[in-house]
Amino acid sequence: MAPVTMASAADVDKYWEDLQASAAREQAAEDEGSISQVLKTWVVITGLQSEAGKKLNGRLGKLAKDTPNEDGRLPVIVEGHGGGGAGKLLKESNIRRLTRDDLCQTYLLPDHKIQFWPKMHSMFKSRGNSPALAMCGCPIVVKRLDDGSSMDNQWAT
Numbered sequence: 170m171a172p173v174t175m176a177s178a179a180d181v182d183k184y185w186e187d188l189q190a191s192a193a194r195e196q197a198a199e200d201e202g203s204i205s206q207v208l209k210t211w212v213v214i215t216g217l218q219s220e221a222g223k224k225l226n227g228r229l230g231k232l233a234k235d236t237p238n239e240d241g242r243l244p245v246i247v248e249g250h251g252g253g254g255a256g257k258l259l260k261e262s263n264i265r266r267l268t269r270d271d272l273c274q275t276y277l278l279p280d281h282k283i284q285f286w287p288k289m290h291s292m293f294k295s296r297g298n299s300p301a302l303a304m305c306g307c308p309i310v311v312k313r314l315d316d317g318s319s320m321d322n323q324w325a326t
Contacts, residue, residue: 207272207285209235212245212264214257225250225257229289230264237261249291 210232214225225247233244233256245264246256272285273293286292 203283204269204272204285207287208267208269211267211271211287213267213271213289214245214247214259214263215265216263217259229287229291230256230259 212230212232214228214230217223217226228250229248230245231248233246235243237243238258240258242258242260243264244256245259250257267287271287271289273288273290275284275286276282
């Protein structure tokens with residue numbers, strides 16, 4: 170029978186550090202993919218001149234397709250705007266793509282996944298229960314941390 174050797178405390182510590190680093194790298198890669206996808210799809214509408222269009226300026230929208238039609242317009246579904254369907258057809262010059270600073274990191278409980286959403290999304294606008302959570306009947310309250318800490322631009326439950 171081969172002799173049993175015990176790992177040293179340093180070996181065990183090294184094992185756990187390597188395991189945590191590997192998990193962190195996997196999560197960072199997954200986060201990067203999620204961020205990239207969000208940045209490709211969410212936009213802010215800007216520069217519309219008509220009376221109806223001016224009401225949409227500054228609103229959040231989601232690209233229904235990332236390729237323009239034959240007139241060079243992109244279909245944008247305006248968040249919170251009734252009608253849905255194909256959305257509004259807008260010129261590239263009338264949308265502003267989001268940046269990383271426009272995103273909020275969230276945590277999806279059932280799947281234990283980190284997700285990124287635009288900070289302007291309506292689910293973050295209410296003072297009490299989030300509209301998304303209210304639809305689920307979940308009594309969690311989403312609040313902004315306004316304590317001046319390093320997390321003062323994050324959302325918490």
